[in-house]
Amino acid sequence: MTPPSARSRHAESDGALASGLVVAAHGRHVMVETPEGRRVHCQTRGKKSELVVGDRVRWLPTGDGGVIESMDPRSNLLFRQDDWRTKSFAANLDQLLVLVAPDPVFSESQLTRALIAAQAAGIPTVIGLNKVDLPSTPVARERLAPYVAMGIRVIELALKQDPEGALATLRPLFAGRTTLVLGPSGMGKSTLINLVVPQAAAQVGEISQALHTGRHTTTSTSWYWLDEARSGALIDSPGFQEFGLRQIAPEDLAGLMPDFASALGDCKFHNCSHRHEPGCSVRDAMARGEISPTRQRIYSELFDELSQKRW
Ligand SMILES: Nc1nc2c(ncn2[C@@H]2O[C@H](COP(=O)(O)OP(=O)(O)O)[C@@H](O)[C@H]2O)c(=O)[nH]1
Ligand SMILES: [Mg+2]
Ligand SMILES: [Zn+2]
Known part of the structure; x- marks a missing residue:
């Protein structure tokens, strides 16, 4: 039976609930921004919060802070699933920008993993090749050619050497949208944020103080407004070592890799793994040179990884 206190609490809150956007989350502590732009330090009721930056919530004002009552349904959620943790x-992203560069050399496996996670979550992705002023740029372009061929947009940037040119490319891409920026360290993520976000440090400084994270802001996910009207936003996420895709079943992998997906549909075996079976339309496409050797290797490695039992 529902205790009377819980029932009345619900009844009370119905009329008084406010809406808001999660701009930072740390344990049970959540910074919620109201539609007017006011930031309220809220707490969740449970022990641990599932809320992430970008979530929309209903909250109940309590003196100087608030309590989160519910989360609105998400349009999407980008996550990685390592062996032991998610x-x-x-959440609620319009697009993902993955930043790479000729130097340090980027991992194509990490890039592919981010693209697969985004594809599985239904989030459009753009690849940003930064530091195109460097002499090794043609090598990086060559490595990205298969991604261009499979229909992914690749934009070229020289965030440090040509900030004006970079801004001309990035402003229309970011305008009116919520964009998550991902990239291994050293690719230019901080340079990008500082270039496009007014008062970047100030926008996140007070939050980490308020939530008592006691950690440097780069270790938590940050929300940045791009304009006074708060119509466009960037989300900066901390770097990662692993990018597990445990949420994906091996048989779904090919369908989430556009170069593989366009060759699907004509395999002799309905449960074809596209690795050794005869009469495989994906392997036919490989033989015709339509899928790059690197992508084939990454597919194989991922297929094995996702096929392994966890216990
Ligand atoms: N040559 C070159 N170096 C850049 C460019 N953009 C950023 N860098 C440098 O790359 C290094 C890493 O940049 P940073 O923004 O800190 O990368 P983060 O680790 O992704 O945040 C710094 O030394 C930057 O000055 C660029 O367009 N060209
Ligand atoms: Mg950085
Ligand atoms: Zn096949």
């Missing part, structure tokens, strides 16, 4: 990046 790490959510952010």
